[in-house]
Amino acid sequence: MQTRQSEQEPRSSGWGWVGSLLIVALLTLVGCGFPNDIEHTTEKVRGGVLNVGLAENPPWVIRTNTGPVGLEPEIIRAFAEELEAEVEWHWDSDSNLLAALHHGQLDLVASGFTRNSRLNKFAASTKPYYSSRYNVGVPESADLPASLENLEIAIHPVNHFSKALRDEGARPVETRNLADTDGAVAAPSWWLRAHGFEPGSWQLASDKHVMALPKGENAWMMAMQRHLNEYDDIGQRLQQWEAER
Template identity: 30%
Template sequence: MASAVCARRPWTRILAAALVAMSLGGCQWPRDADGTLDRVRAGTIRVGVAHNPPWTIVDGSSAGQTPGGVETVLVQRLADSLGARVQWVPGGEAELMEALSERGLDLVVAGLDAESPWEQEVALTTDYLTVDMVVAVPAGAPADVAGQRVLVRTGTAEAALLSDHDATAVPVATLPPRPDGAAVVPDWLVDESGLTDAGTHLSSADHVLAVPPGENAWQSTVERFLLALEPDEVRRLLLDTHRAGS
């Protein structure tokens, strides 16, 4: 699966890599409209974080507690590479995006994907991981999902998409750790769930971070960090977060 994902990375990743190479080569472009990169290097990165497990986990009952989740780990690594500290700003996605657009924040993490409705107000980075939602079945079960009852989380787009494959959606609030029948799960969770990918892929999401508009040198730096990530490493972080009970 990892090789297939790498093979279909969009052309925007190639463009992002080229822009990063130009900045590393000593070019004065891209530049920040508001000097974000110069300010955060060896300084403080103001990071908005909205609750969206396993990508971001905000415990509202613990004031001042460092949030958890995969993207908070990645942000801390980015900060370490710049000699910076992180100031976490928890909140709802809408309020955080408004603050980002007004440059009150330097970065927002919320399990965003490239189809985010906020792309007109803020700048979205290149994607760092593509996740497919797939139908997975127990070993030995028929791979053809037509006519099967399939567990799927309530309120997700995949519940409606199952009808396109002549399968019957069985909405549940939480999927069991080891489903005894067909279930819709993210591709990184198939093996952990004791299932096998049936070959029916319902949707795909390219995960991104968000930065203020016009801060091009800062965005280039964040994207250089993201482009260096190994997809398998991010999947391991997702599994670790899942196993910890996100």
């Protein structure tokens, strides 16, 4: 009996050691499964104040005498309502706002941002919630051309798709007031529809739109992303805001 007992003791001790390791590993995995905020942004904003930085960029963000309007203020107000938070708006240039975000003075910055390396230097960007596709359109009363070859197309002087047009054989013409053009225009599809143009099938470029949040606030990022994912009609909203300007 004594021999049997001595053989069992190491076995019991061994299982205790292995069991402890398993418990520690399990707790570690469980802990890693929950996103955390380094600065507890979600806790501070919920039922409190949401500090938002805005830089004007119609129709994404429009500044008026009665407060901000446009696509992103509309989205942010709905988000704040979910969190039972009051919104405080802060206007400035996007560079100053991103610096303030980086130093913890803001909870969110919106300006119709597109995903880029400059933004990522100062902020954590959401996943793209909408992609603006640049296309060629003609007035709704006109027929779409079969080809862009040798076609004059009005474009804004500041753009990133002139080469794509020239590659199609088109002749880009810089024009500041695109809405008054009576011929072909290259612009985002939502802009074309808002101004009475029928988009064709030529995709020249695309911009992936994001919002800027503080780095390290993972739970806050998840909450914002979940809210953005609820919108499946961004193109229609942009078209409406642009048409009403």
